[in-house]
Amino acid sequence: MVKICTWPKALFREEVDLLAGFAFKSKAFTDDTKDIHLVKGADVQQGFISWDNCRRWPHPASVRLERYWLQENDVVLAMDRPWVPSGLKWAWIRRAAPKSLLVQRVARLRGRSGLATEYLRYLIGSPSFTDYIRPIVTGVNVPHISGEQILGFSFLKPTLPTQRKIAGILSAYDDLIENNLRRIKILEEMAQNLYREWFVKFRFPGHQNTRFVDSLLGKIPEGWEVTTLGEACCLNYGKALKKEDRRDGGIPVFGSSGVVGKHNLSLVKGPGIIVGRKGNVGSVFWCDKDFFVIDTAYYVTSKLPLRFLFYLFPTLNFINSDAAVPGLSRNQAYTLELCIPNTNLLATFCELADMFERQASNLHLQNSVLRQTRDLLLPKLISGEVDVSELDITLPEEAAT
Numbered sequence: 001m002v003k004i005c006t007w008p009k010a011l012f013r014e015e016v017d018l019l020a021g022f023a024f025k026s027k028a029f030t031d032d033t034k035d036i037h038l039v040k041g042a043d044v045q046q047g048f049i050s051w052d053n054c055r056r057w058p059h060p061a062s063v064r065l066e067r068y069w070l071q072e073n074d075v076v077l078a079m080d081r082p083w084v085p086s087g088l089k090w091a092w093i094r095r096a097a098p099k100s101l102l103v104q105r106v107a108r109l110r111g112r113s114g115l116a117t118e119y120l121r122y123l124i125g126s127p128s129f130t131d132y133i134r135p136i137v138t139g140v141n142v143p144h145i146s147g148e149q150i151l152g153f154s155f156l157k158p159t160l161p162t163q164r165k166i167a168g169i170l171s172a173y174d175d176l177i178e179n180n181l182r183r184i185k186i187l188e189e190m191a192q193n194l195y196r197e198w199f200v201k202f203r204f205p206g207h208q209n210t211r212f213v214d215s216l217l218g219k220i221p222e223g224w225e226v227t228t229l230g231e232a233c234c235l236n237y238g239k240a241l242k243k244e245d246r247r248d249g250g251i252p253v254f255g256s257s258g259v260v261g262k263h264n265l266s267l268v269k270g271p272g273i274i275v276g277r278k279g280n281v282g283s284v285f286w287c288d289k290d291f292f293v294i295d296t297a298y299y300v301t302s303k304l305p306l307r308f309l310f311y312l313f314p315t316l317n318f319i320n321s322d323a324a325v326p327g328l329s330r331n332q333a334y335t336l337e338l339c340i341p342n343t344n345l346l347a348t349f350c351e352l353a354d355m356f357e358r359q360a361s362n363l364h365l366q367n368s369v370l371r372q373t374r375d376l377l378l379p380k381l382i383s384g385e386v387d388v389s390e391l392d393i394t395l396p397e398e399a400a401t
Helices: 117-124 127-136 147-151 160-200 306-315 330-334 343-382 396-400
Strands: 009-011 016-020 036-039 075-078 090-092 100-102 106-111 154-156 225-228 234-237 251-255 258-263 272-276 284-287 297-301 337-340
Touching: 016 147, 075 117, 106 117, 106 147, 117 160, 117 343, 127 147, 127 343, 160 306, 160 343, 234 330, 251 284, 251 297, 272 306, 284 306, 297 306, 306 343
Parallel strands: 036 100
Antiparallel strands: 009 154, 016 106, 075 090, 075 106, 225 337, 234 297, 251 258, 272 284, 272 297
8 A cells, every 4th residue: 555654764873772882802802613603794695694603702711702693684784885885785684593792893782662673674685775885885994884883774664563564574575585594595505415326425326246456546436537636627817807897787797705796798618616716715616507607716617517516626625835825726626636426427426416597596586576576675664665654464473372
C-alpha cells in the first residue's frame, strides 16, 4: 500500500548507542582458534564479517573488556576506509557468529529504546546512509569518518511495530541468502573432500584392487604419472591495468586477492584459474566466464582439465621468493613435483566437481535475484513509500510465543 508518509524525522544521535572499539595491542594477537575473535576494520565487508581472517585475543586478557563484547544483532561499521568500490564496509552480528571483541576504528551501533536494532541494520545498509557517508569521509592516505559524523545521520522513524515488520520482511530475504550460502559452502567442501579422498589418500573407486608402484613421490597407483608443475601447466603473467584505466563493464578484474574491479575488456577466455603472484602468494580463484588478470597474479593454461588443477593448486607448497614483498617465483613453482591420475579417473572427478559447481552457481544466481529484490524493497520500505503498518505480519519471535 502506497501513501504519504507521516513518520517523524530523527537523528542517530538521539536514537543510537555508538561505541568505538578498544585499542588492543597487536603484539598480544594470536591465531589460536580457541581464543576470541577480534573484529577489525579489514574484517568488515559488505554486509558480513570475514571471520576466517580475524586475529584472536587470549581469553584471560579479555576479563575487563565487557563493554567491547559484540552481541547478536549489533551493527558494526568500519571507520577507516568505510567505503570501497565494492560498497560500504558494514555488517551485523548474526546468531551463529563466534564470540568477538570490537577493535579500535570500528563502530558498534545499537538501537535505543525507540529504535529496534534489527531495523537499524537496514538503515545502515540503505543507499541513503551510503549517500550520506561518502561525501563526508575525510583524509587522503587513510579516508575515515568519526563517531560524531555517523551520529549526524537523519532518517524517518516509524513506530516500533512497523520497524519490526519492515525488518521481518527484509530479514526473510537475508535468511534465504544465508541458507543458500551454507549450501554453497557444503558443495565446495564436498568437492574438496572428494579430491583429498581420491588423489591424496588414494581412496578412489576401485582402489582396493589397484596395484601400487614405487615413484619419486613414494607409492602411487599403477598407471599414474609423476611430473612437474612446469610440465603440467603454464603460469601466465597478468597485465598491468591501473584503476583509472579500467572502463565500466561486466568483465571481472582479478588480482592476488580475488576480484579487484570490473573492466569492459577481457584478457583470458573463461573458465579459468587465477593464482596469486604478489601479496597473497598462491591464492587460487576460479572464474566461469572471460576475465582480466592484472600483474599481481598468474592465469593458468594446461592440457589437463582445469577443474582438477583448481583443487590441486591449494595442496602445493609454493615458495615465497621475497621476504619484503611476498611473491611466487614461477621458475621455482615449475619444479614442484605432482602426481597425475589416469585419464578415466580424471574425467570422472571433473564430471562430479562440475556437477557440484553447477549447483553452487544456481544458488549464487538465486542469491543475486534475492539481493536485487531486497535492495529494491529496502529504500521503499524505510522511506514509507510502501506502507506495511497495517499488514498482518507474524514475526519469528511472535510465532515462537
